[in-house]
Amino acid sequence: MSTTVEKWGVFELKLSTSRKYHNPFTDVKLKASFYNSGQKKVVHGFYDGDGIYKIRFMPELEGEYSYVVRSNDPEMNNITGTFTVTPPSADNHGPVRVTGEHFTYADGTPFFVMGTTAYVWHYRPGEIRERTLRSFSKYGFNKIRMLFFPKHYRGNFNAVDISYEPPCYPFEGGPKDFDFTRPNPEYFRMFEQRVKELCELGIEADVILFHPYDFGHWDIDKMDEEDALLYLRYIINRLSAFRNVWWSLANEYDIGCDEDNPGRFMLSQNRRNWDVIGEYIKANDPYGHPRSCHNITFGWIYPDRPWMTHVSYQHPDTYTLMLELKREYKKPVINDEYQYEGNLPDCWGNSSAELTLLRHWLSVMAGGYATHGEAFVIGENNRDIFWSYGGDMVGDSAPCLKFLKEIVMTCPWQEMKRDYVNTDGQNYFSLSKGYEFYLLFFRNTMNGKTLWIGPKEDPKADVEYDAVFFDVKNCKIIKSCRIRPRTDKIEITAWTAVTLKLVK
Amino acid sequence: MSTTVEKWGVFELKLSTSRKYHNPFTDVKLKASFYNSGQKKVVHGFYDGDGIYKIRFMPELEGEYSYVVRSNDPEMNNITGTFTVTPPSADNHGPVRVTGEHFTYADGTPFFVMGTTAYVWHYRPGEIRERTLRSFSKYGFNKIRMLFFPKHYRGNFNAVDISYEPPCYPFEGGPKDFDFTRPNPEYFRMFEQRVKELCELGIEADVILFHPYDFGHWDIDKMDEEDALLYLRYIINRLSAFRNVWWSLANEYDIGCDEDNPGRFMLSQNRRNWDVIGEYIKANDPYGHPRSCHNITFGWIYPDRPWMTHVSYQHPDTYTLMLELKREYKKPVINDEYQYEGNLPDCWGNSSAELTLLRHWLSVMAGGYATHGEAFVIGENNRDIFWSYGGDMVGDSAPCLKFLKEIVMTCPWQEMKRDYVNTDGQNYFSLSKGYEFYLLFFRNTMNGKTLWIGPKEDPKADVEYDAVFFDVKNCKIIKSCRIRPRTDKIEITAWTAVTLKLVK
Known part of the structure; x- marks a missing residue:
């Protein structure tokens, strides 16, 4: 029976050698090439202590994989094998990627x-x-x-x-x-x-x-x-096969200063140091985590x-x-x-x-x-x-x-942009996807607020929306109703969010 | 005794002719050249009704001016004269000019x-x-x-x-x-x-x-x-000699639309029309009012x-x-x-x-x-x-x-920039001229707010400021005192403005 692993899961190879090294962390070179459907990916292994070496791999394709290990240790060199990648389980959407100004799972x-x-x-x-x-x-x-x-x-x-x-x-x-x-x-x-x-x-x-x-x-x-x-x-060789990893180079990278901390690489405000780290991760993380x-x-x-x-x-x-x-x-x-x-x-x-x-x-x-x-x-x-x-x-x-x-x-979030017309930057705020969908947030009660909802090029169009009013402090829906925002008078109290979905 | 007018005041020439015109507003060409210290300025006149024509001029130099009138009406053509421009009176600072992102009087x-x-x-x-x-x-x-x-x-x-x-x-x-x-x-x-x-x-x-x-x-x-x-x-020929004039091309220029108002120039959203107006004023206002x-x-x-x-x-x-x-x-x-x-x-x-x-x-x-x-x-x-x-x-x-x-x-206003460090964009806001002068505005009470005041490059400098706290709703000074903002604990209540002037 062949080994199986789900897509975006972790396939782990556990290897060992009888040879002893002065420093197995640095002396042993270990990597594997993984093949599927004409694609090849190379990942590096790591020493896990007690004579055990591991190679972790996150498959991004379903189907049959084969691999071959390369090492300067003869006992681990040229090891080969195969495994099968099954579809991801229900809650596995893969790693998060950047798509434009937003984030999207691989699926x-x-x-x-x-x-x-x-x-x-x-x-x-x-x-x-x-x-x-x-x-x-x-x-x-x-x-x-x-x-x-x-x-x-x-x-x-x-x-x-x-x-x-x-x-x-x-x-x-x-x-x-x-x-x-x-x-x-x-x-x-x-x-x-x-x-x-x-x-x-x-x-x-x-x-x-x-x-x-x-x-x-x-x-x-x-x-x-x-x-x-x-x-x-x-850490890249150990962790990058986990689909939920993100890399934050530093917390408060600029808290130190060169003068106070000579030779302490991570306490330097010198951005060149952080660029070295960023470039290193980009070059060496096989999966491009954020x-x-x-x-x-x-x-x-x-x-x-x-x-x-x-x-x-x-x-x-x-x-x-x-x-x-x-x-x-x-x-x-x-x-x-x-x-x-x-x-x-x-x-x-x-x-x-x-x-x-x-x-x-x-x-x-x-x-x-x-x-x-x-x-x-x-x-x-x-x-x-x-x-x-x-x-x-x-x-x-x-x-x-x-x-x-x-x-x-409930919103088409990634497609929404700031809606300048219904935003004053202090009391009320709006995002919209064209005039099809709006998300409004009211920090303060606004008496007699007119919403400018609907197609600008046709200011007389009789537009109708399905509206939901949310009490964002008490975490409950105030009401759901159909409104004509160009003619209906809408009462807005503080700490209310409203979604509007175009009906016609 | 010669005519005198103060700098940035209005010199007005009143002219008349025995000739009659079908439309004296459009039929009569009238302008004058004004000379002082080798500089020449040409301004146009206008018909003021009842057979009276006027040329208005705002002198921008002190001293002796001479002028010569040119007109297609022979009775007004070639009229010459002189007048003296005295220093401006105390409250006369001249016309307002744009200087960078601010406004400054001519003086x-x-x-x-x-x-x-x-x-x-x-x-x-x-x-x-x-x-x-x-x-x-x-x-x-x-x-x-x-x-x-x-x-x-x-x-x-x-x-x-x-x-x-x-x-x-x-x-x-x-x-x-x-x-x-x-x-x-x-x-x-x-x-x-x-x-x-x-x-x-x-x-x-x-x-x-x-x-x-x-x-x-x-x-x-x-x-x-x-x-x-x-x-x-x-209107330019009548009004531009008044130093306090600004030109706003339109109120709500985009309120109309071409379809609704064919042929109504000022009700068109067509920006080409407004560009024509703007360019015309720029070319014809001799003083460059805003x-x-x-x-x-x-x-x-x-x-x-x-x-x-x-x-x-x-x-x-x-x-x-x-x-x-x-x-x-x-x-x-x-x-x-x-x-x-x-x-x-x-x-x-x-x-x-x-x-x-x-x-x-x-x-x-x-x-x-x-x-x-x-x-x-x-x-x-x-x-x-x-x-x-x-x-x-x-x-x-x-x-x-x-x-x-x-x-x-009380602030060096035109030299101040947004101070990002002490601004959250919703509750407190800061402008500063370097670290020499700050203007802070607090919309809300902030408990335990730390101000990041002073030279960033020397975070340990023991800086001292003359502070004035203003109650901006009740229009009164709360207190004036000397503070060390890096060590003194400052209580900030809503609707307070603070100015800080570096002492050392």
């Missing part, structure tokens, strides 16, 4: 980003992780921003230096003495298990490859460029690059700036950090649910995407903030964001 | 537009006009949008067909039977007297040359292109043209769209109609004072300008709406707009 299903943040939930105990996954699913989040490396708290709120330690570390040698040429497979296996769990729930893992939150605690940020590229090669780079200060939103598939930015402005970035980059734009709902003393973590909801709605009304986060310190324990460690979501915005996504799913 | 004084609207106040009785002028001055309005032609009410509120008639009409022949080749000097004299009164108060007259609000009442809109150019020549063209629908904001000195647009979006127009046109932008404060049933005339104030503040925070208007129907008389006929301003926004202008006057 053509539109992907509407509803992101949230849980930086290092992946190394917390199982019970907490289960609650975290339940929170993601409960509110329909489908993209999680998560750091690969452990994160150390430091900052101007009351959780200084009380971070949780991970159960193991990403490299051999341990804290303050890492050998960056020797990854610790245990840490990587732990991380990729989380990626798989997200995949099973239909959630994209936005993997943040580098970050500056070490503060001398582990000295992971002492990597130089050569170390960084070795790490990249290893790639972006996340900033801290406004002026340093990463400029456009060929390696960048979409824009990831941090800024509390989700509307005007989003529109500007969309125009400038002509790529999908995600506001990946518009400040968090929470109760911290600092403005980055004390937004109300209302402000969070407003910012998220406005990212949508700008034709863009956004990522939410919760920064509530709960009870006496000032560590267990969802934004960092996961747990249970407690904020009031998450259910409303779920509802937001449900509303957008 | 170098920055001009900050604070506009309002009174379409046909100019033909109401004297007592009403005096109250109108007092309202303009009381609230510091310095640019008035006013129609040259009479305006007829029609529309979907309760003032249908009850407009006031002007005491006389712009052309001979009277309503429904105008001879567009024979202007009525009485009407023009009445109008230019209003322009002079505004000039004495230091107010710019934004003269709207054409408009579509006739609705078959007088048939002034039956002009064809030849009529329109004759009228333009006449020129713009005002739209009704968003998609028809007039595209950039060489004849256009600045952008005049109508739209309730004074922030995002303002920023977009500034970037696109690279000229000053005035939102000349963001909907009016008032109590009409329709959304164009029922904004609250708060919404009016918000929209006006946001035009400023976008680095642009705006024009206010009041549309209150008061008591039983549903005609006397300030927006149309003037009278007393009664809205609550006007005093706050005066205060807004006073705040801006």
Whole structure:
């Protein structure tokens, strides 16, 4: 009986050799060519510890595949085999691709980003992780921003230096003495298990490859460029076969500066370094997973690059700036950090649910995407903030964001553009697909508001729409009715969304 | 004793002839060349009725001028003379010019537009006009949008067909039977007297040359292109010597359509017609007064043209769209109609004072300008709406707009740019001149807001600012103090503006 794997699933080859190497991570070259219907794809393997080498492959075609392994290790060289790729299972839409200014699964299903943040939930105990996954699913989040490396708290709120330690570390040698040429497979296996769990729930893992939150605690940020590229090669070879992987080059890439951190590659604001990383991933990820780079200060939103598939930015402005970035980059734009709902003393973590909801709605009304986060310190324990460690979501915005996504799913979202006529940029906002479909959002009550709906070239046409009015704060449909927006008087209250679908 | 006139004042030559003409408006050619310091300027004269011809000239240089008149009428041909131009009086800063994305008087004084609207106040009785002028001055309005032609009410509120008639009409022949080749000097004299009164108060007259609000009442809109150019020549020759004149080609130029109004030049959406007008004014106004063209629908904001000195647009979006127009046109932008404060049933005339104030503040925070208007129907008389006929301003926004202008006057306004870092586009907004001077506007209370003030390249610099906090709704200074914005905790409540001036 032949091996089978579903399309966009993971085919894994497990190999071994009796030969010993000084550093099997760097000394052994291992790759395989996969063939189907005249197409060939080459992917690289990796050392998984304990004398085991693996090659992972995500088939993008159905039917019969054959492969041949090449290695500088004679025992693994020239191994061949075949396997069968079956149609994808029902919830498997394939990897997410950029299509114009939007995202689409490989099977053509539109992907509407509803992101949230849980930086290092992946190394917390199982019970907490289960609650975290339940929170993601409960509110329909489908993209999680998560750091690969452990994160150390430091900052101007009351959780200084009380971070949780991970159960193991990403490299051999341990804290303050890492050998960056020797990854610790245990840490990587732990991380990729989380990626798989997200995949099973239909959630994209936005993997943040580098970050500056070490503060001398582990000295992971002492990597130089050569170390960084070795790490990249290893993580790409391990993770890229998972269809739900995204690559975020950095969190707050511009937080450091050259002067403060000589030789610390990932703490440099020097964009040349990040370009090296971006180009490396573009050249070496066989599947072209989404790639972006996340900033801290406004002026340093990463400029456009060929390696960048979409824009990831941090800024509390989700509307005007989003529109500007969309125009400038002509790529999908995600506001990946518009400040968090929470109760911290600092403005980055004390937004109300209302402000969070407003910012998220406005990212949508700008034709863009956004990522939410919760920064509530709960009870006496000032560590267990969802934004960092996961747990249970407690904020009031998450259910409303779920509802937001449900509303957008009723719209021809990717075909909609800003409708200038019914948008004042502060109180009411509109997107439309021609005059066939409108999505309106009202932040404030507007008395006697006239909607300018219908074909501009025929202002007297008697158009009729199926309308649905949504209470976006209380997550319920107010009413569904048929209206003639050019003659019917419509009462609009604050925090209402309306969809209008042309009947005739 | 020689004739004297101040710089940027009006020198007027009054001429006459014993000869009779079939149509003295079109049959007599009359112009004069004015000479000073090797410079020559040619201006055209006009027939003022009763056998009187006039040539008006605004001298832009001090000292001795000589002139020589040329005419096809032998009695007026070759008349010469001299006069002396004295320095301008204290309140005379000369005409307003475009400088980059801003406006500046000819003497170098920055001009900050604070506009309002009174379409046909100019033909109401004297007592009403005096109250109108007092309202303009009381609230510091310095640019008035006013129609040259009479305006007829029609529309979907309760003032249908009850407009006031002007005491006389712009052309001979009277309503429904105008001879567009024979202007009525009485009407023009009445109008230019209003322009002079505004000039004495230091107010710019934004003269709207054409408009579509006739609705078959007088048939002034039956002009064809030849009529329109004759009228333009006449009004330019009469009015351009007044330093406070601006030319607005149209109000809502795109309200009509070719099909509905064949042959009605000013009711055509055909931009070619408006380009003809704009080019004509540019070529024939000897002083280059500001020129713009005002739209009704968003998609028809007039595209950039060489004849256009600045952008005049109508739209309730004074922030995002303002920023977009500034970037696109690279000229000053005035939102000349963001909907009016008032109590009409329709959304164009029922904004609250708060919404009016918000929209006006946001035009400023976008680095642009705006024009206010009041549309209150008061008591039983549903005609006397300030927006149309003037009278007393009664809205609550006007005093706050005066205060807004006073705040801006304390800033290096023309040198300030949007400060992205301290702007979220919905709740707080910032302009700055480098890090030397900031103007911040808070629409909403922001708890624990961190301001990112000071040199970005030196984030640890201990900067100190003189701060003034303004309550923009109650028009008062909350406090003046010295602050260190990088360390001091600042409490910000809604509807506060703050100026910060670098001390060290």
